[in-house]
Amino acid sequence: MATVTLNRAEKTYDNGFKALHGIDLHIGDGEFTVLVGPSGCGKSTLLRMIAGLESITNGEIKIDDRVVNNVAPADRDIAMVFQNYALYPHMTNYANMAYGLKNRGYSKVEIDTRVRDAAKILQLDDYLERKPQQLSGGQRQRVAMGRAIVREPKVFLFDEPLSNLDAKLRVDMRLEIKNLQQRLGITSVYVTHDQVEAMTLADRLIVMNAGVAEQIGTPIEIYEKPASLFVASFIGSPSMNFLNGTVSDDKSHVVIGDGSKINLDHQIESGRELVVGVRPEHFTLTVDGSGALKARVRMIESLGAETLVYLEFGEKNESVTLRMQGTHQFAKGQELALATTTDLVHLFDRDSGKRL
């Protein structure tokens, strides 16, 4: 049981590249925290700094109340699961799981009980005497998790553990990880760039962008109140529609494109230019088309349970996406009127990209 605290943690690599620009973060006891962000934003760097595999350039990292900046990885009481499993190929799965305990001087009996317990939890009982190559990808990943569990560490670290698995297995393993973490109650930090994984696993989500934590919050907070254009576009699929507009004279709505209106309940000075964000699932079709966005159907994707409609509007053919429950048919070029409600509209400053 442990907390992890980062104070202005910075990382500059030897080649002078600044990968992290000061991260502040507090991870509570037993919390499942997910780091999400586009490739190269510094997720792995941050995780590896917590693990002690990368040094920290500035700031401090604490596990519980101990500053661990200069503590060796093995002495931080953490366990890590790697994307490519990183199992020792010449050892049996049993030996793979036992290795860390052996190095820490546990007795044979103790090691055996722990490994067998973990194997039972992970349904690996029958595979202990095999070598990692003789297992499927999912089983290997479970061995890697077993290696982490047997240590009973203070903190679990996962670096994209599921990205080498196929889609179906990924869903299964996701549930399994979540269950396991809740059952063991071990503080966890999980890196992914799959936002479904991020949304479903996280107690708390950290959206990173170019070495900065753009927003920290529960998945729902982040979905409902994205702090910036970046977060808004990154979380949610298909991603949020962004429409450039100007606040009307009476401040009651924003004028978009060729004069369509989106109603406002914020107090914003008239004439201000801003970006209006509406999620594809928050548009509805209106019948009369008054005060709504009129757009022409460009393409339809039917997914069975839902239908994605890609439309364009205005003279500049700006695109907008609509997501509807069930199946629907529209002709190409057909004009639809899209409406939304004021509380589902997100407003962002056009220059800074910050939420208004």
Add this chain to the structure above:
Amino acid sequence: MYQSKWRSIANHVILILGSLFMILPVWIAFVSSTHTREFLFQNGLQFWFGGHFLENYGAILFDTAATKGRVTALEMLFNSMVLGLGFAIGKVIISMMAAYAIVYFRFRLAVPIFWVIFSTLLLPLEVRIVPSYEVVSSLGLLNTYTGLILPLIASATGTFFFRQFFRSVPDELLEAARLDGAGPLRFFIDILVPLSVTMIAAIFIIMFVVGWNQYLWPLLMTTDDQLYTIVIGIKQVYNSLYEGGQIPQFPKAFALTIMATIPPVLVVVIFQRMFVKGLVETEK
């Protein structure tokens, strides 16, 4: 079909001729070594066995007179074995450790040091043989196994191959081991060495054969017959074939030659198995 059949026949003919070309001299030496010297002298080289196998090989193995010195072939085989094994094992150990330091430890001069080691690949032993001799003799190690083996033990080739291999081992393995509480030594012994079995076997085979076939260095190093290796022994025997006006001892010279080839062949055969097994098992 027709064409490929002819091509395949042609291929086989070439292969068979090539094999004969290489095997025939060995075969002739072997079967000729089972005749008496008088018979061989009168009838020339033989293509089939004579009846004196035990007699000739027994003499050469256990009788110092047959080898023209004060050692038997058995003793020379033993010396060669010590040299070959010491040479091969020493090279594997030293070059593995050197490569480990170069690949896994961040020290300032790692790269230049590697290139210095690498450039010595260009210099054969013969270039430094005089200074090496000086050093060994002033250390009082002439006519000792240590003096015979130690100066040859550093290996640029081995270091180079191990370095390339270590660099291909995924970094995550090292990181996982660090998290598992394995220090540098543990990681080396528990992870790196087992992963390198294939490499070790390959380098061991090559180095054993090279060590076994060393001629100039043991010749310089050993003035005492007791330390002669079999390669020197062969030279000795062939040199003295026509001495003393007797009928030349060709069968025994051949027998000695044949015996000198057996241990390297055995090493290759035995370790090749391991080598292939290693290739099949650890595909990482």
